[in-house]
Amino acid sequence: MITEELKIKINELLPSVTYEEGGEWPTLNIESKDWLRFADSLRNDDQLFFNYLFCVTCVDWKTLLTMVYHLTSTKHRHTIVVKSKLDRNNPEIETVSHIWRTADFHEREAYEMFGVKFLNHSDLRLLILPDGWEGKNPMRKDFEDPVNMIRL
Amino acid sequence: MYRETEIIKDATAIDADGDLVINVGPQHPATHGVLHLVITLNGETIKKVEPHLGYIHRSIEKMCESLTYRQFIYVTSRMDYLSAHINNHACALCVEKGLQVEIPPRAQVIRVLMDELTRLASHELWWGAMAMDLGAFTPFFHAFRERETINDIMEETCGARLTMNYMVPGGVMADIHPNFQKRVKEFIQLYKSKINEYDELVTGNIIFQNRMKGVGYLSPKDAISYGCTGPTARGSGVSCDIRKLYPYEVYSKVAFDEILETGCDSFARYMVRIKEMQQSIRIIEQLIDNIPEGDFQAKTKAVLKLPKGEFYSRVETARGEFGVYIISEGGMTPYRIKFRSPGFSNLSALDHMARGSKIGDLIAMMGTLDLVIPDIDR
Numbered sequence: 268m269i270t271e272e273l274k275i276k277i278n279e280l281l282p283s284v285t286y287e288e289g290g291e292w293p294t295l296n297i298e299s300k301d302w303l304r305f306a307d308s309l310r311n312d313d314q315l316f317f318n319y320l321f322c323v324t325c326v327d328w329k330t331l332l333t334m335v336y337h338l339t340s341t342k343h344r345h346t347i348v349v350k351s352k353l354d355r356n357n358p359e360i361e362t363v364s365h366i367w368r369t370a371d372f373h374e375r376e377a378y379e380m381f382g383v384k385f386l387n388h389s390d391l392r393l394l395i396l397p398d399g400w401e402g403k404n405p406m407r408k409d410f411e412d413p414v415n416m417i418r419l
Numbered sequence: 420m421y422r423e424t425e426i427i428k429d430a431t432a433i434d435a436d437g438d439l440v441i442n443v444g445p446q447h448p449a450t451h452g453v454l455h456l457v458i459t460l461n462g463e464t465i466k467k468v469e470p471h472l473g474y475i476h477r478s479i480e481k482m483c484e485s486l487t488y489r490q491f492i493y494v495t496s497r498m499d500y501l502s503a504h505i506n507n508h509a510c511a512l513c514v515e516k517g518l519q520v521e522i523p524p525r526a527q528v529i530r531v532l533m534d535e536l537t538r539l540a541s542h543e544l545w546w547g548a549m550a551m552d553l554g555a556f557t558p559f560f561h562a563f564r565e566r567e568t569i570n571d572i573m574e575e576t577c578g579a580r581l582t583m584n585y586m587v588p589g590g591v592m593a594d595i596h597p598n599f600q601k602r603v604k605e606f607i608q609l610y611k612s613k614i615n616e617y618d619e620l621v622t623g624n625i626i627f628q629n630r631m632k633g634v635g636y637l638s639p640k641d642a643i644s645y646g647c648t649g650p651t652a653r654g655s656g657v658s659c660d661i662r663k664l665y666p667y668e669v670y671s672k673v674a675f676d677e678i679l680e681t682g683c684d685s686f687a688r689y690m691v692r693i694k695e696m697q698q699s700i701r702i703i704e705q706l707i708d709n710i711p712e713g714d715f716q717a718k719t720k721a722v723l724k725l726p727k728g729e730f731y732s733r734v735e736t737a738r739g740e741f742g743v744y745i746i747s748e749g750g751m752t753p754y755r756i757k758f759r760s761p762g763f764s765n766l767s768a769l770d771h772m773a774r775g776s777k778i779g780d781l782i783a784m785m786g787t788l789d790l791v792i793p794d795i796d797r
Contacts, residue, residue, distance in 0.1 A: 290728065292731075294729075322759045324757045335744075344664070368641070368645045368768075369646030372763060372764070372766075405478060405481065406481055
């Protein structure tokens with residue numbers, strides 16, 4: 268599907284979506300409360316069929332956090348980027364690990380590194396950090412490690 | 420840190436249902452690095468495999484936030500150390516996307532040649548190590564005979580054998596060594612004279628086939644859902660070769676096949692890699708005599724600054740799709756950088772693949788996933 272058709276289709280699904288300028292692929296901004304329903308229709312709609320979630324990231328903007336999802340369809344070969352802003356003090360978003368299984372590990376990584384809480388995730392535990400890790404989330408901008416050098 | 424992990428402390432490792440919980444790793448010869456798996460067993464049957472990562476986590480993404488666009492590429496060689504060239508390549512491509520630099524044709528061809536040599540070297544090591552996991556020690560030496568030849572070629576041109584740091588934004592760091600073409604041709608001759616040994620030693624072996632066929636089933640749908648890429652997904656018949664789907668450099672101009680197998684089992688994944696090695700040789704043969712004359716590096720400023728925005732580049736490493744996602748605020752360093760490593764997603768499918776199989780088969784499955792732990796942990 269070409270970009271314009273894609274945008275029309277997405278607007279039908281979720282009218283409150285806004286687009287970001289620039290970037291290689293259409294970049295959508297959505298509200299976190301819409302994510303679960305929207306993700307479900309992105310995956311299961313025949314015309315969209317975004318079945319391959321290839322990158323899940325969180326970005327710390329110092330005042331807020333942003334979750335970034337990169338999605339591709341292996342059938343139609345179109346790609347979109349979905350972003351959702353989260354409150355930095357209490358970041359919460361619905362999990363999509365039951366829709367795309369790869370999200371399971373990626374969400375666990377975002378959980379420990381950025382402190383994002385994925386609601387209804389079946390197994391939200393530390394993956395990379397050692398068990399019993401206490402303190403701040405290492406990938407946030409205000410994290411400083413007194414022992415290990417992370418900033419070069 | 421060691422004390423903190425879930426190494427089982429009490430003697431009652433058998434829980435109420437009669438399941439036995441055992442640890443494989445973090446130091447185990449078959450995990451090829453510091454991977455720690457907690458396996459729940461019922462008799463010999465696997466009920467659950469739970470990877471514990473982080474033993475070699477260096478937070479490379481965070482480190483890169485304080486390195487300039489010229490510096491951060493050197494750190495990425497330390498992630499997937501068997502595909503160091505290709506990692507560097509992805510980073511260079513991403514920076515070039517932001518700078519909108521045109522790369523000279525000579526540099527493009529050299530890059531592809533190096534990528535394919537790296538892929539060969541990586542698959543050689545995988546083949547030897549995989550056979551060793553199954554108890555055959557001899558193939559390891561056969562594989563290393565060829566791999567060392569590639570490393571020698573790399574050493575001559577790049578100055579290093581493992582972490583090359585040869586690709587820089589704008590092209591490659593230095594021109595190829597005068598001996599390069601001659602030695603690559605010699606290598607192709609050597610490889611072609613030895614390739615039959617591989618099949619005689621391992622592929623056709625009945626014990627090997629019995630241990631691989633029908634083991635570690637991964638359906639095409641699951642492969643996509645788990646985000647598997649590279650030979651792991653292509654063994655399930657999922658077309659996902661970035662070189663074909665989103666060609667970069669000169670991949671659109673060379674003839675090669677994307678290898679797809681439909682077996683969905685360990686043997687299919689094995690065959691994909693074996694056949695891929697021959698495709699790499701095919702690409703190298705087409706390019707080695709056709710390296711265009713000219714610059715090996717485009718002219719770029721001494722200090723690189725990317726415009727405000729987001730850039731994403733994806734390449735095909737020996738293990739699958741490697742993505743670099745740079746968010747720039749216009750400065751000399753990236754604001755945030757994310758490496759989408761193929762091993763991380765491939766590993767997440769292991770639990771699904773292994774459930775219901777015997778514990779002995781787990782090692783064969785891990786072998787066909789071709790895990791490189793620093794690539795997973797980053």
